[in-house]
Amino acid sequence: xxxxxxxxxxxxxKIAGGIANLWTLDSDSTxxxxxxxxxxxxxxxxxxxxxxxxxxxxxxxxxxxxxxx
Numbered sequence: 001x002x003x004x005x006x007x008x009x010x011x012x013x014k015i016a017g018g019i020a021n022l023w024t025l026d027s028d029s030t031x032x033x034x035x036x037x038x039x040x041x042x043x044x045x046x047x048x049x050x051x052x053x054x055x056x057x058x059x060x061x062x063x064x065x066x067x068x069x
Contacts, residue, residue, distance in 0.1 A: 006032060008050030008066035035063070 032047040
């Protein structure tokens with residue numbers, strides 16, 4: 001299983017699927033998702049805990065604020 005770093009808290013997050021799970025019956029799930037902001041075109045991978053800490057209609061500045069908490 002692959003991992004990626006959360007842009008909010010810096011923790012390693014599991015990413016399900018891909019070649020690692022091709023030959024197994026593992027049902028692991030991904031621990032986050034990528035958010036894309038249309039206003040500035042940036043993308044950020046965040047764990048689900050960090051996503052829950054974001055306000056409604058978040059912006060790049062809200063993601064940056066997660067790093068400083």
